């Protein structure tokens with residue numbers, strides 16, 4: 001682990017000068033059944049990236065079995081339920097091993113084999129993590145779908161990667177809500193005929209429909225399964241998981257991560273960014289508040305903390321239930337030392353006032369983290385002062401579903417921090433700023449589009465079932481470079497600040513949502529002729545969703561229509577994609593070739609109406625006046 005700024009600089013240099021030797025040494029710290037024959041094989045044209053070629057191992061042996069000698073009775077997870085002070089569970093590394101093996105054996109009894117895809121649509125309970133690891137144990141590929149997605153979004157993801165098995169629960173608690181998620185699965189499966197078995201963990205007690213041919217109750221089979229399961233021997237480049245994420249066009253794509261590089265990089269980034277004491281029986285306790293339905297949960301709830309052998313918290317609930325002091329209460333309750341959350345949560349809690357913070361000591365905290373979206377300076381200062389009591393470094397971690405692990409971030413207490421700056425790249429990461437034409441922008445105090453010019457172990461390998469799409473989305477814009485889709489500033493000291501997406505992807509409450517996806521959901525409403533969706537600045541969510549919608553002039557009641565449009569979006573994607581503002585318009589600003597000028601719509605939604613730029617190339621410039629007049 002890097003412990004001084006000097007050491008960081010040395011390691012960084014080493015990682016750039018001789019990446020293979022650098023990663024060889026780090027990968028050597030894991031347990032392998034067979035050592036790799038070649039560290040890296042790559043080109044960004046196809047693209048083709050392979051790390052630790054021919055290496056054989058299983059990630060769960062490294063995340064679980066490796067720790068059983070010394071840490072069998074150490075806590076792997078503390079589970080804090082949605083409800084307060086009831087049902088909390090402590091899972092030791094030994095318990096984790098046994099539970100993961102039981103689920104793995106159950107999956108095997110269903111006929112699941114190496115390479116088969118398994119969909120996990122579950123809330124934040126330990127069984128969800130067991131399920132992911134059980135897949136990894138037997139070489140099955142997990143595809144976790146956030147349990148807030150609608151049945152139609154779930155069905156699309158199940159179909160895209162052809163899952164044979166779905167794991168779910170009867171229901172999910174979220175604050176005061178009890179959501180019947182098995183019913184969502186039932187609806188999704190009406191169009192997913194390839195699914196053979198559904199394993200249902202009874203969690204909330206909500207009555208569920210049982211299809212006798214297909215559905216099996218977890219509690220009736222898993223506890224009877226054997227608590228040992230020989231790990232499948234996996235190749236470094238075998239697929240570990242698929243995770244769907246939104247892009248600027250079309251449907252969400254299945255980002256594919258493979259076993260070896262993902263293991264090495266998530267663990268390395270975790271250890272260095274968070275600087276936890278990983279000694280046996282250390283009192284350090286990590287808490288990442290993300291949902292495992294997103295990459296943050298995959299990397300920094302399920303995999304990295306276990307690979308590093310630490311203890312962490314899994315939280316089922318929401319930050320505002322039963323009140324806005326929940327996070328701080330849980331930190332005191334378990335003495336959390338390392339806390340990792342999203343700016344949107346910080347802003348939402350800040351808005352509730354300090355009365356929810358002051359009852360708690362928060363004196364166990366050592367390090368604070370931020371992820372998912374740019375953290376504005378005000379939220380950074382609030383977090384620093386009121387939660388970190390000005391003694392906890394804040395690591396603002398920039399990364400993406402596609403990068404697998406944290407790419408640009410301070411190393412807690414080791415490298416400098418700067419409010420609203422992710423600061424410096426981790427060793428092994430070679431960021432580059434380019435202009436619109438792809439020319440490198442050199443020097444400091446500059447701004448451009450953020451690319452990465454050299455592979456790192458946990459990078460995306462392909463988009464499931466469509467390699468051409470992977471190439472087109474990430475490697476074609478600037479040939480020879482991985483393009484992140486983010487804009488970025490490099491300050492006078494070389495610190496990086498991510499300024500937000502430069503493509504048609506929005507970041508709403510830290511959730512990545514494509515404008516095209518929302519438009520297509522809105523357009524599914526029978527009265528909608530056409531729509532255009534853009535993001536706009538939102539105090540709490542970071543970005544809100546602004547939809548411009550054309551309906552026939554005969555449509556009478558716009559209020560009812562707007563409600564119906566929101567219902568349509570809920571149905572097709574889920575509540576996270578619900579438009580915050582819907583403006584009914586009679587036309588959209590289009591170029592003569594029919595392309596919607598989103599730049600103009602974005603400016604209007606932002607309220608920057610005096611600065612719309614050149615609109616003379618529009619097919620009908622008068623629509624702009626009308627839209628400006630009707631702005632919400």
Ligand code: PRX
Pocket residue numbers: 245294295296370371372373374375396397398399400401402422484485486498499500501507510511512
């Ligand atoms: O725009 C960046 C933003 O989130 C995007 C990636 O979203 P997703 O794949 O869902 O992964 C989120 C969790 C890793 C990025 O392209 N983003 C993520 N972290 C930051 C950020 N923007 C600014 N600062 C960050 N720390």
